[in-house]
Amino acid sequence: MGCSSSIPTTGSVNSLPTKTARPSSPSSSHTNSHKRSDHVTSEKRGQRAQAEDLVQNFFLIWLDAKIDESNEDFRNSIKQLRGTVNTIEIFRDSDDCMHYISQFKNDEKTFLIISGALCESVIPHAHSISQIYSIYIFCRQQSKYEKWATKEWPKVKGVFTEIDSICNSVRQAARECDEDSVVITGQIEPSFMYSLLFKEIILEIEFAETKEIKDLTDYARNKYVGNEKQVKLIDEFARDYHGNVENKPIWWYTRQCFTYSMINKALGKLDVSTLMKMGIFMRDLHKNIKELHDKQANDKNTPLPNEVFRGQTMTEQDFGKKIKQGQLMSFNNFLSTTYERSVSLEFIQQKLQSDNSKIGVLFILNTNPSIKSALFARIDEISQYPEEKEILFSTHTVFRVQQIKETQESGMNIQQVNLTLTSESNDPQLAGLTHSIREELVGTTGWHRLGNLLIETGDFEKAEEVYMALLRDVSNDDKKEKSLLYYKLGIINYNTSKFMKAEQYMQSVIQIQENVLPENDPDLAKSYNIIGA
Incomplete structure (x- = not known):
């Protein structure tokens, strides 16, 4: 899962031009940075990544008050890093950055690249944030920060002047993070x-x-x-x-x-x-x-x-x-x-x-x-x-x-x-x-069995995801399958006290069943009973 060696490695800290700093409020800094970074970090969205967007156990944040995202060397650096980390967000304001990280759960980890200019003010606070897995200082003055950072703050993996070195270190951290996240x-x-x-x-x-x-x-x-x-x-x-x-x-x-x-x-x-x-x-x-x-x-x-x-x-x-x-x-x-x-x-x-x-x-x-x-x-x-x-x-x-x-x-x-x-x-x-729970799942197969298993273990939210996914793929002509999926979704919503939604699903079940089942069919009676309950 490493950074690709085939991509040109022009990204030293000296070759990443910065924009002249100008006064701005934290909120405007945040807004501007995410508008400029969308085309780099995730072309499909117009807002910052949320937990459900992550395809890995980790993401990366680059914090630098003066970063120029339009620069070609910066783009190449992002391209290299994305060989390892799919989701990358750019911040200029440290308060916005720390607030964003804190919104994630403790088991959703971030790798933080930070400029030398910000490291002394940010790292003492950032180091205690459990979501931050590792920190990389990217600056020209390696000797100025190296002793202070690596001895006092164990999450700091080093002071770097080249993006190649950061990329290699992030690759190793990503492997460790995956191994450590085994549930x-x-x-x-x-x-x-x-x-x-x-x-x-x-x-x-x-x-x-x-x-x-x-x-x-x-x-x-x-x-x-x-x-x-x-x-x-x-x-x-x-x-x-x-x-x-x-x-x-x-x-x-x-x-x-x-x-x-x-x-x-x-x-x-x-x-x-x-x-x-x-x-x-x-x-x-x-x-x-x-x-x-x-x-x-x-x-x-x-x-x-x-x-x-x-x-x-x-x-x-x-x-x-x-x-x-x-x-x-x-x-x-x-x-x-x-x-x-x-x-x-x-x-x-x-x-x-x-x-x-x-x-x-x-x-x-x-x-x-x-x-x-x-x-x-x-x-x-x-x-x-x-x-x-x-x-x-x-x-x-x-x-x-x-x-x-x-x-x-x-x-x-x-x-x-x-x-x-x-x-x-x-x-x-x-x-x-295993015998006990198999008995509860008798008569079901495949993904339906997974949905039933999740219902039996009380994980109704995940069970609903299973049946919604099956519903998206089912053919309109397969009335029996659609009826079964609506029925399961009705049961799930009934068990989570979403009674109006449960009734809507059961009405859909009855609508299908009335067209294909005789009036005295027990399945039809069962559906009416659930609505009555």
């Missing part, structure tokens, strides 16, 4: 039930491959509009990928292009629209892992390791809530691990140096290649990062927490968590949980 679901959380069956639902869907690949790439182009590097990769995917394991899904995933970003954000945030578009690729990625797993499990010369490691940082509150000895837990993404303990410890160390408000967690995952429903494979021969000795687990793999202990390694106090891979075949409690 862990504890057994006591309602969404844990969703975790148990989500993968099963994806694998059972019969995808119309040509249509699904076209829908996926059209959706991705819209998300990455104006991003030349990613659009080229999307075009390549549309041309070469045909929805099967031979198309090397793992290779596409480890390229860390749009496929990697969209899957990780969609799974972590439960972004229903993106999940439904990425479904076919997630299915293929799982199958690719299974193919490698089956091959490697029988390889006596290079057997799969008995334990692998993952370094992560968490807040103490999250750790206490999600990681409980003896209970089940799930990682809600395709999970990157390593068979080199030192690689995980190095990751923890890097993260704690820039954010000491969190605690380091070393997960030791005890694997069992005989558990066929819990798949993982060694991918270092395919990955862009072979030095990481990576073992990739399929999404929503379930573990049992065997032991938690505080220990010290590499000069760090960390929590060591021993996990054991588990499945329904060897864990009666897990089997009982």
